[in-house]
Amino acid sequence: MAILGYGLPGPCTCYCSYRERAVIHRDANALTATDERGVIHIPAATLGALILGPGTRITHQAMMLLAESGSTAVWVGEQGVRYYAHGRSLARSSRLLEAQAIAFSNQSSRLRVARAMYAMRFPGDTVESLTMQQLRGREGARVRALYREHAERTGIDWKRRKFDPNDFAGGDPVNQALSAAATCLYGIAHAVIVALGAAPGLGFVHTGHERSFVFDIADLYKAEFAIPIAFDIAAANVEDIGASTRRAVRDAIHAEGLLGRCCNDLHTLLLPDNPDAGDDWDTDVVQLWDRQGNVDSGVSYVDEEVPW
Known part of the structure; x- marks a missing residue:
């Protein structure tokens, strides 16, 4: 069962997928969910969160793909009523x-x-x-x-x-x-x-x-x-x-x-x-802290007055 736009804030093209009583694995750049009805493929590139309900099992390769795609896994009770644990945050900004x-x-x-x-x-x-x-x-x-x-x-x-x-x-x-x-x-x-x-x-x-x-x-x-x-x-x-x-x-x-x-x-x-x-919410920004205001990261700052 896929729940489109399940609680994601802002205009986002990602979606969340809820699964229960299934085995989650990886096939190339997609997740697979296998249950008694067969196998379905879930594109990882557009997946914001994989919500795992009762009876699910997930492989190491599937978790690797979630990490590579910037997605997260959340372990919940039936239909998401209870929260048990989660992987990474959906937010890239602090x-x-x-x-x-x-x-x-x-x-x-x-x-x-x-x-x-x-x-x-x-x-x-x-x-x-x-x-x-x-x-x-x-x-x-x-x-x-x-x-x-x-x-x-x-x-x-x-x-x-x-x-x-x-x-x-x-x-x-x-x-x-x-x-x-x-x-x-x-x-x-x-x-x-x-x-x-x-x-x-x-x-x-x-x-x-x-x-x-x-x-x-x-x-x-x-x-x-x-x-x-x-x-x-x-x-x-x-x-x-x-x-x-x-x-x-x-x-x-x-x-x-x-x-x-x-x-x-x-x-x-x-x-x-x-x-x-x-x-x-998903803006990927890294800066360096400064008392006068944050400055850009990824820049070589050289102060000639500092002795080396």
């Missing part, structure tokens, strides 16, 4: 990563990004003058109100958000569904962050964890995707809450084009003065 590090390392810019995240989650609220403590309080009140709203809508007897990461089955049905839905969003956010070359550990609201920024980005979409779907699944009294929730979130993600939206949101948050920076 601009997004540098912008993230600069914003993260300054209290004022970090607060700016946190406010922008809140504004994305709850449009219409005025947040320009709020402190982090006030943002947390406002966010908590809004999320609790959402829980109550969807509990009333679905007829669920809602108490509070309570879960044990090590005991999924120990929670009540709606808390199980909320945990499963959140896990799906973490996978999507993690995949987009690493694909665009940003750092999963440099969060603006969350901190101290290797996936702090993943939690930040996933939170942008919980009110729209995770919470309503979780209450719907809990109300439906399904047999396997985790699987049913993951499938429902997967379908909503594809229907609403969340991957592309997530890419755009990342650029808007980290490069607010250049929101269209994703249009040249």
Whole structure:
């Protein structure tokens, strides 16, 4: 199954290919995918990412071709709902990563990004003058109100958000569904962050964890995707809450084009003065750092005043 334009930002001729239950090999300058239906060829030159689902095996030669073509491999759960690991970033420019590090390392810019995240989650609220403590309080009140709203809508007897990461089955049905839905969003956010070359550990609201920024980005979409779907699944009294929730979130993600939206949101948050920076996300530029401004690489700089 090939997914054309699967979440790639900007006007790009590359595409992503999702494969599951297949053997991936190399034939000249093309990848081959072999399953019970036969063999298909995937042109490597136009492949942005090969997304490997359950039951796939890939050869060393196939990975070499991906590296030579500037493509990446991403290992995921069924239909990309869960993220496990990835190869290289799709981005050739470090601009997004540098912008993230600069914003993260300054209290004022970090607060700016946190406010922008809140504004994305709850449009219409005025947040320009709020402190982090006030943002947390406002966010908590809004999320609790959402829980109550969807509990009333679905007829669920809602108490509070309570879960044990090590005991999924120990929670009540709606808390199980909320945990499963959140896990799906973490996978999507993690995949987009690493694909665009940003750092999963440099969060603006969350901190101290290797996936702090993943939690930040996933939170942008919980009110729209995770919470309503979780209450719907809990109300439906399904047999396997985790699987049913993951499938429902997967379908909503594809229907609403969340991957592309997530890419755009990342650029808007980290490069607010250049929101269209994703249009040249694959620019291959190497420069040399200088306090007065970066200079071109590949040039022999000779200073006659330096003794040799």
